[in-house]
Amino acid sequence: MEYVISDAPTIWRLLNGVLCVYKPAGVTVNSVRRTLLYKLSTELNELECRPPVKRVAIDGDTRQALTVTVSDSLADNPLVVGPRYRPDDFKCSWATFLGVNTSGVFVIGLNSGTKDAYRLHREHPLRTYKVKGRLGECTDNLFHTGKVVDKSTWRHVRRGAMEKLLANMQASHQKTMYQLCGVDLQSEAAYELASKGLVRPVESKLPLIYGIRCVEFEPPNFIIEVNCINEYESYLLALVHDIAVKLHTVATCVSVRCTRHSCFTLQHALLMKHWTLQSAIANIAQSKRMIRNVMKTNKNMGLNSHLHRLEGEAANSLP
Amino acid sequence: MGVNLHAVERMRGAAQVILRRDFERDMQNHIRFLNDCGVTGDSVGVYISKNPFIFTQDLDNLEVRINYLFSKQFTTDSISRILVKNPRWLMHSTEDIDRRLGYFQQNFLLKGDEVRFVATRQPKLITYNLDHIRDTRFAVIEEMGFTVDESKQIILRKPKVYTLNRRSLVERFDYIHNTMGIGHGLIIEQVGSLLSRLSRLKQRHQFLALLGRNIYDPAQPGYISLVDIVAGDDSCFCSRVAKTPTAIFNKFLKTL
Structure with a gap:
């Protein structure tokens, strides 16, 4: 049964929580925030406001x-x-910053949900990206919108070579993780650490790759899937470039898409046309349940030290 | 009267204009005048919200400006439409309006009737920044490669095109012409597509291309016109043009 609430203050009180939206590419996070709040506040003003x-x-x-x-x-x-509700009235901040050219899952905290969003970010959640690249050309900003500065042959690149390289990168990143924790990879301590789930970095500066693989290879185009923490857009762009350089060619990035952020996947993300009160409230309720589950799992798993946080749920998703 | 004082207050100097005036003495006659010109009912409130500075103008001057329009054979209906659609029109002096109408007549090679049609259809265009209009006209003719005659057809079909930001207009045209491969002739016929957002065009074109339905040649079967692509909301587009469930289109949007 559907309930219809036409009272704006009641709806306003429901707008507390974490919202998961789909950020289009080519739009800054600030403009996503502005559009979202503008849409929500105009819709609130059309309802029955306070007399x-x-x-x-x-x-x-x-x-x-x-x-x-x-x-x-x-x-x-x-x-x-002036209108009863203005975009300024909302408290709103994102969990993890996404660059202009990145599209995909974007987690935003609304009103009291900003705290949850911040907490989620502090847990160092795992993000999954699908990064599309094109071999043969290199641009000045490493993205396809830039000016082409270099061209190279790419016919010699085989899928096997790329997969080998990616597996190598993943292994070296995992090794660094244990080194940063100060344990020997062959030791009992390392086993104990690994058995508790994902080993997470302490600070949010150093990007770490937990899994990287090639999901599509149709030269010159290819798509790689990256599971990582602490990444940023230019890091992923540089990653594509580095991969190409190691394969003795050059490449540009065509698109960067975040398909997963902690427990939020594309399925939960709201498209821009669905940024309405009704879908926002449904989405907030859904994410509230999901975040509670994640936090509970974290607690049950126990923290393996004050340095390393664990999240069992995300570890299962690793290839 | 439904004047949005909150909006008025945010305009620089507007609050002083309203506060200094006595309703009986300074405002009543202006409102009566607006009523006589065809701004009636709710539109008076909207008019004053948009242009509170009307009260600073002398009534005789306003009379002269309306008479000028009559002398240029504008009908009563079109004058009321001009005032409702563009509240700031009356702020321009007769000489200024004359100069602007002349500018459009000369540059777009319009006939008298056509000037009146454009002014009535999109009154904001006439009082728009003429430098901007000149830039956009340059973009339409030199950058996009339309002829002078075609630029005239654009202003007659969709005058709003000339008020768009030049860069985004060229971007849209570039996408329609070079990526979607639609010729100048077809674009002129469906010039409304230039008013649609680039992201919307991109999404829908890419979806149609994925389905293999991107047939933009009228001679071929399964032809899809530009107007069909940009018109309507997504569910309308999916059922009428793409012929797929909206859920599939939404899934596609999440892969962009």
Whole structure:
């Protein structure tokens, strides 16, 4: 059964939580935030808002019976004080920053949900990206929109060579992880660490790759899937470039798409046309449940040290 | 009257204009005048919200400006449409409006009737920044490669095109002409497509290309016109043009 709430303050109170939206490529995160808040606030204003406060006027001669009139205060009329809900009224911040050219899952905290979003970010969640590249050309900004500065042959590149290289990169990254933790890869301590789940970095500066593989290879185009933590857009662009250089050619990145952010996948992400109150509230309720599950799993798994946080759920997704 | 004082307050100097005036003495006649010119009902409130500075103008001047329009054979209906659609029109002096109408007449080789049609259809175009219009016209003719006659057809069909940002206009044209491969003739016929957002065009074209339905040649069977592509919301587009469930289109959008 569907309930219809037409009372704006009630709806406003429901807008507390984490929202998962689909960020289009070529749009900055700030403009995503602006558009979202603008859409939500205009829709709220169209609902039944708070009526103007009453103005009580007591008129007449003080020596006789006074007349009391109660009327709507003009000073509180929406035409005078402006719309009841403005984009500025929302507290809104993102969990993880995404670059301009990145599209995909984008997690935003709304009102009291900003705390949850921040906490989610502090857990160093695993992100999965599908990065599309094109061999043969290199541009000045490493993205396909830039100016071509270098060209090279790419016919010699085989899928096997690329997969070998990617497996190599993944292994070296995993090795670094254990080195950063200060344990020997062959030791019992390393086993203990690994058995508890994903080993996460302490700080949020160093990008770490947990899994990288080639999911599509149709030269000159290829798509690689990267599971990583602490990455940023230019890091992924440089990654594509590095891969190509090691394969004795050059490449540019065509698209960067985030398909997964912690427990949020593309399936949960709201497209721009669905940024409405109704879908936003449904999405917030859904993500509330999901975040609770993730936090519970984290707690049950126990923290293996104050340095390394664990998330069992994400570890299962690794290839 | 439904004047949005909140909006007025945010305009620089507008609050002073309203506050200094006495309704009986300074405003009533102006409102009566607007009513006589065809700005009636709710549109008076909207008019004053958009242009509170109308009260700073002398009534005689306003009279002269309306008479000028009558002398140029604008009908009563078109004058009321001009005022409702472009509240700031009356702020321009007669000489200024004359100069602007002349500019359009000369540069776009318009006949008298056509000038009146354009002014009525998109009154904001006439009072727009003429430098901007000149830039856009340059883009239409030199950058996009339309002829002078075609630029005239654009202004007659969709005058709004000339108020668009030059860069985004050229981007849209570039996508339609070079990526989708649609010729100048077809674009002129369906010039409304230049008013649609680039992202919308891109999404829909890529989806049609994926389905193999991107047939933009009218001579071929299964032809899809530009108007079909940009018109309607996504569910409408999916059922009428792409002939797929909207859910599939949504899934496709998440792969971009």
